Amino acid sequence: MTLSITHIGGPTTLIEIGGVRLLVDPTFDAPGRRYAFGWGTSSRKTAGPAVPAADLGPLDGILLTHDQHADNLDDAGRALLPSAPVVVTTPAGARRLGGVGLTPWQTTTIGDVEVTATPSRHGPAWSVPIVGPTTGFALRPPGSTSVVWISGDTVVFPGVLEVASRLTVDTAVLHLGKVQFGLTGPARFTMTGRDAYALCTRIKPRRIIPVHYEGWSHFHEGRAQIDAAFPPDTLTWLTPGTRTTFASR
Numbered sequence: 001m002t003l004s005i006t007h008i009g010g011p012t013t014l015i016e017i018g019g020v021r022l023l024v025d026p027t028f029d030a031p032g033r034r035y036a037f038g039w040g041t042s043s044r045k046t047a048g049p050a051v052p053a054a055d056l057g058p059l060d061g062i063l064l065t066h067d068q069h070a071d072n073l074d075d076a077g078r079a080l081l082p083s084a085p086v087v088v089t090t091p092a093g094a095r096r097l098g099g100v101g102l103t104p105w106q107t108t109t110i111g112d113v114e115v116t117a118t119p120s121r122h123g124p125a126w127s128v129p130i131v132g133p134t135t136g137f138a139l140r141p142p143g144s145t146s147v148v149w150i151s152g153d154t155v156v157f158p159g160v161l162e163v164a165s166r167l168t169v170d171t172a173v174l175h176l177g178k179v180q181f182g183l184t185g186p187a188r189f190t191m192t193g194r195d196a197y198a199l200c201t202r203i204k205p206r207r208i209i210p211v212h213y214e215g216w217s218h219f220h221e222g223r224a225q226i227d228a229a230f231p232p233d234t235l236t237w238l239t240p241g242t243r244t245t246f247a248s249r
Contacts, residue, residue, distance in 0.1 A: 001144050001170060004245040007238040009049045011065070011072055011175055011212035014243075017148060018141025020060045020111040023084070024150055024173075026077030027070075028053040031215075035070035039130050041181040043071060043218035050241030053080050061110040064089035065120065065152035065175075066134040067097055071216050072153065088115055090133045102135065104159065105166070114140040118167075119159030120152040123189040131189065136160070138167055146170035149205070153179070153212070155188060156195045164202040171246070172205035175212040176226055177219035192221055193229030200230075207246065209236045 004016040011025040027049065034044040053076060062084040067073045081087055087099030088108060094101030100108050102117035109115065118136035121128065136152035146168040153175045154160050163169065174196050179189040190212070191199070200208055210226055213219055227235060238244055 001141055001146065001148075003148060003171065004243055005173070005209065005238060006051065006243045007209075007211055007240050008051045009047060009240055010215045011153070012049065012077075013150075013173065013211060014051070014056065015139065015148065015173075017139055018111070018113050018144075020113045020141075021058065022061050022063055022110065022113070022139070023056065023059050023080075024063045024137075025065055025072040026053070026062060026080050027072065027074045028076035028080065029070075029074040035074070037069055037181075037218075040183050041218075043216045045071070045074075045216055047215035053077075059084045061086045061088060061115075063115065063137050063150065064093060064097075064099075065136065065150070066090055066122070066132060067093040068132045069153075071212075071218075086110060088137070090117075090135050092133050104135070112142045116140070116147075118149065118152075118163055119157075120154040121157045121159060122153045123155060124187050125157075127184075127187065127189070136163075138163075138169075144170075146206075148173065149203075151175050151191075153190050155191060156199050160199065161202060164204070169203050169205040171207040171209060172200065172203060173209045173211055174199075176210050176221065177213035177216075178221035178225075179218050180220050181218060193226035196226070197229045207236050208234060209238060211238075
């Protein structure tokens with residue numbers, strides 16, 4: 001598996017796998033603005049992208065975990081969607097934006113890479129009608145027995161645990177940050193470091209890459225807390241804006 005990942009900021013990554021260039025959750029707005037997330041909640045963007053959209057180069061596709069929150073698809077990211085040959089997202093997102101909508105465990109291909117939607121729940125069960133649907137993605141290049149798995153914005157719940165029984169995960173790209181809002185009290189809408197550690201003991205990825213833990217005011221755990229939840233030197237931290245190539249397996 002030939003794999004390069006560039007962390008652009010927040011959830012936004014450029015993944016180059018099997019000769020295919022995929023952009024995940026495009027967010028390219030400048031920092032400073034506050035965005036409404038619905039039900040009276042909001043968040044302010046505190047950091048901009050490490051790579052401008054104009055420098056991305058040609059894309060083979062965009063993978064969008066969900067379109068309803070600006071920290072996963074902001075205005076500049078939305079403007080980028082027509083430049084990609086295909087956008088893969090949730091069925092609800094595809095109805096709004098066009099593209100390919102996948103339910104959990106449905107599969108499509110981009111180039112020679114198999115793209116499978118994986119279960120994701122962006123908060124407690126009671127919040128789903130308010131928060132809306134989300135998805136993760138598993139990427140399998142030709143001839144590979146393992147996948148690159150992008151968790152999407154999710155908490156740990158029975159659906160996401162199915163990844164452990166269905167897939168062999170080489171690299172896990174985890175959306176973390178412990179999202180919370182004052183209006184919803186202790187409810188969490190993404191994983192904590194401890195949640196992620198418990199999940200990884202089930203999934204057993206060879207490599208764990210945290211993303212989406214910084215750059216917005218609604219995050220309540222940063223790198224230090226996430227690192228402390230794992231044994232030393234377990235996590236692979238990417239430098240935003242730097243293309244990192246990993247050894248093949």
